[in-house]
Amino acid sequence: MAKVQKKIKKAVQNVGKKPLIIAAVCAGVGAVAIGLGKAFSSMKKSAKAQHEVDKAEFEAAKAEARANFEENRGRNTFAKAKADAKKNWDDAHMSISEREQAAQEQRDERIAEAKERTEAANERYEAAKK
Numbered sequence: 453m454a455k456v457q458k459k460i461k462k463a464v465q466n467v468g469k470k471p472l473i474i475a476a477v478c479a480g481v482g483a484v485a486i487g488l489g490k491a492f493s494s495m496k497k498s499a500k501a502q503h504e505v506d507k508a509e510f511e512a513a514k515a516e517a518r519a520n521f522e523e524n525r526g527r528n529t530f531a532k533a534k535a536d537a538k539k540n541w542d543d544a545h546m547s548i549s550e551r552e553q554a555a556q557e558q559r560d561e562r563i564a565e566a567k568e569r570t571e572a573a574n575e576r577y578e579a580a581k582k
Contacts, residue, residue, distance in 0.1 A: 546554065 543551075543554075
């Protein structure tokens with residue numbers, strides 16, 4: 453701000469009293485340019501910091517994928533892959549009623565599992581309450 457005030461005083465001294473408005477506008481434009489420079493500098497720093505975060509997260513995701521691959525190396529056999537492909541093929545070629553029935557069976561299984569978990573949790577709660 454002090455730079456802007458100095459620019460205004462210098463412009464007033466150089467041009468006299470009549471073009472004072474022009475000098476103030478020119479000094480104001482300089483102030484805006486300084487403010488924009490600070491804003492862009494801040495955005496640049498922020499972008500660099502975000503880039504570092506993105507690089508670190510990408511490296512973590514790569515390492516996790518590599519670890520998952522190594523952990524499952526012996527489990528993924530050709531027979532399993534073939535069975536999965538057949539299941540996907542069969543799922544893709546189901547009729548609407550067959551697909552609805554399969555979805556209902558999956559929902560029923562999930563509901564039954566949730567009920568079992570609820571019962572187990574209630575038993576643990578009662579045991580801890582005593």
